[in-house]
Amino acid sequence: MDSAPSLRLRDVSRTYGRGDHEVRALDHVTLDCEAHTWTAVMGPSGSGKSTLLHCAAGLEQVTSGDVWLGHHQVSAASEQQLTQLRRRHIGFVFQSFNLMSALTAEQNVALPLRLAGQRVPHQRVREVLASVGLGQRGRHRPRELSGGQQQRVAIARAIVTRPDILFADEPTGALDTGSARTVLAMLRGLVDAQGQSVVMVTHDPTAAAYADRVVFLADGRVADWMVRPSAAAIAARLTELEG
Numbered sequence: 001m002d003s004a005p006s007l008r009l010r011d012v013s014r015t016y017g018r019g020d021h022e023v024r025a026l027d028h029v030t031l032d033c034e035a036h037t038w039t040a041v042m043g044p045s046g047s048g049k050s051t052l053l054h055c056a057a058g059l060e061q062v063t064s065g066d067v068w069l070g071h072h073q074v075s076a077a078s079e080q081q082l083t084q085l086r087r088r089h090i091g092f093v094f095q096s097f098n099l100m101s102a103l104t105a106e107q108n109v110a111l112p113l114r115l116a117g118q119r120v121p122h123q124r125v126r127e128v129l130a131s132v133g134l135g136q137r138g139r140h141r142p143r144e145l146s147g148g149q150q151q152r153v154a155i156a157r158a159i160v161t162r163p164d165i166l167f168a169d170e171p172t173g174a175l176d177t178g179s180a181r182t183v184l185a186m187l188r189g190l191v192d193a194q195g196q197s198v199v200m201v202t203h204d205p206t207a208a209a210y211a212d213r214v215v216f217l218a219d220g221r222v223a224d225w226m227v228r229p230s231a232a233a234i235a236a237r238l239t240e241l242e243g
């Protein structure tokens with residue numbers, strides 16, 4: 001495994017609105033996320049976490065600065081290139097799962113391959129579902145699965161294309177404590193066993209404590225970072241930043 005950063009943000013700013021109404025959601029952010037590691041992004045409400053994730057994933061344009069995913073310059077990509085990047089190199093998981101209710105778990109997981117016009121290797125789909133602990137649930141539709149199971153299907157769908165990086169926006173925000181723990185332990189397993197790179201936004205110090213590193217934003221800037229901190233240390237730092 002190489003150790004080159006899978007994600008690099010260089011002097012990234014993102015503003016919304018103009019003049020008196022201008023909001024600087026990201027303010028000259030420079031950040032490296034190493035390949036095969038898990039970075040959690042935390043910070044007070046409005047500190048720019050979602051904006052950072054969206055800019056990094058090419059879902060939103062930066063106002064200035066550069067975003068690199070491996071050797072792909074996300075910040076300079078055309079719409080067509082971004083579509084290819086998102087299909088081949090990026091996985092995204094949302095708080096609300098966003099599964100297709102009419103499709104089975106297997107069909108949901110196969111969807112990104114179909115959208116990319118690829119043949120769907122059923123063995124691969126089953127393997128990925130098994131890797132998230134749902135090998136026996138492939139024929140179930142989302143309404144027949146618990147919230148935690150649905151989120152694991154969503155993660156399987158996000159990694160079926162073997163993305164260079166998996167972005168997760170509050171992946172446990174809608175889950176009870178037990179399901180959240182299962183999902184987080186599974187993500188940890190993906191990083192440790194398969195070398196998956198993960199960048200996750202969360203409000204929850206317990207969730208962030210599963211990551212290798214926690215980056216704290218405040219007012220659109222990187223205010224601090226910690227390596228393998230405890231949930232208590234994260235909560236304490238967050239309280240200071242909110243104060």
Ligand SMILES: Nc1ncnc2c1ncn2[C@@H]1O[C@H](COP(=O)(O)OP(=O)(O)OP(=O)(O)O)[C@@H](O)[C@H]1O
Nearest residue numbers: 016017023025043044045046047048049050051052
């Ligand atoms: N589309 C938009 N138009 C105008 N302002 C926006 C837009 N999106 C975000 N903002 C502003 O940018 C700033 C950062 O927002 P962002 O959603 O990235 O913060 P956050 O840290 O994810 O917040 P939260 O924890 O509440 O989800 C906020 O002041 C927000 O109001």
